[in-house]
Amino acid sequence: MNTYPIIETQHLTKSYGGTPRVDHINLAVQQGEIFGFLGPNGAGKTTTLKMLLGLIQPTKGSVKVFGKELRNNRRFILNQTGSLIESPSYYGHLTGLENLRVMQRLRSLPAKNIDKVLKIVRLDNHKHKPARQYSLGMKQRLGLAMALLAFPSLLILDEPTNGLDPAGIGEIRELIQSLPAQYGMTILVSSHLLSEIEQIATSVGIISEGKLLFQGTMAALQAQNQAAIHFQTHDPAMAVKVLAAHGYRPRILEQLLVFGAMQDSEVARINEILVSSQISVSRIEAFKKSLEDIFLDLTGKERSL
Structure with a gap:
């Protein structure tokens, strides 16, 4: 096992108009964890995840992923990372299968991965249906399939259960829980649905108004509260x-x-x-x-x- 965190930030900050949206965050996500990134809407979760992927540049601070500086190793890092940020992107006129084929060819991945991820997200019986006809839950699962297509070492998910009904939330929760053991993935998942994070996360970070208020294991968080x-x-x-x-x-x-x-x-x-x-x-x-x-x-x- 690696001795360094899979994700490590130092004083990570993003300001807009001089106002910090993310304020000097020091994150450390260890290998094999399901790390729950908790915060109210507008707390800075999505902005942080976008900086971890190089989608926006920090105002100050640094990001390391797999022990390497993101700014100098972005291609190497992204080749081992899957992500679903905000909402799934797809071509509505293409079927689920065709959308995955586009992604597979763009990333030069094995064609056999498509059937694997379709089964994992339970879309194999709907793969020939145009994506625009998918329900919200099916669209979310298609986005997850795209994120999983390379069977990455790191999976970053931004509010993956947002807008889903209880049955859909349960399906996504079970899927996330199974990935570290089955495929050796480390998962960073953001949410404001606290009961969901409580059920799946091994460690948690709590952010509010851009500041990281707590970081540690779920047991350590619960230990802060004596009966x-x-x-x-x-x-x-x-x-x-x-x-x-x-x-x-x-x-x-x-x-x-x-x-x-x-x-x-x-x-x-x-x-x-x-x-x-x-x-x-x-x-x-x-x-x-x-x-x-x-x-x-x-x-x-x-x-x-």
């Missing part, structure tokens, strides 16, 4: 007074007593204090935030629109 303990009582205000005499300082949230993470023995002790003080406890719950809650805390944005 809180909630007590439901018939008289929260009185419960707070009683517990204060024993050194506890819970806060009240929606008529619940909220404590930080604690051992089971301490939970039992608090319950004993309340019951012995004639304050009935009707429920004790451990509450842990979802990835969406953590994301909202970090960005201060609505979860997904």
Whole structure:
């Protein structure tokens, strides 16, 4: 396995009219990862991905892919990279098969790759249908087939489930999850659909207003949030007074007593204090935030629109 990140940026910045859209981002994507690039709409995700592919030039900073500087090795890097940015490009009057043949010939790829990718994206039964007659989900899968045609080492996908129905989202999710193990691919996938990234990503980066707020494994992100303990009582205000005499300082949230993470023995002790003080406890719950809650805390944005 390579010792260097597959993707590495240093202080990557893109400004328009003096206003940074991407602001000094240091990304590191390791080999074999599914790296989820999360952010609200307009956060700078697509601008970042375009810079990784050399589609737009950074205002400052550097991009390395496969350990090589992008500016001096773009052809080498792109020969090993597949991408789907914003929306699929295709010739509407050509069939799915014909669109893939155009791409195959332009890139001098083996013809057998066409049948392989059609099966992978489940378009083999629709390959003779004009692309303009495809549903939105089928068009998205055709774009994925084009991105996969060279069986690249790196796959960059920008909102690949955008506009799809739940069944289509599930299909794309399953496909993305299968690629690293089956074909040794590293995948960078951007999304504002947080629940989708939570299900597929091994690592995650969170961007908001052009700034990278978090980067690490999904486990590390979840570890930032220790479980809180909630007590439901018939008289929260009185419960707070009683517990204060024993050194506890819970806060009240929606008529619940909220404590930080604690051992089971301490939970039992608090319950004993309340019951012995004639304050009935009707429920004790451990509450842990979802990835969406953590994301909202970090960005201060609505979860997904």
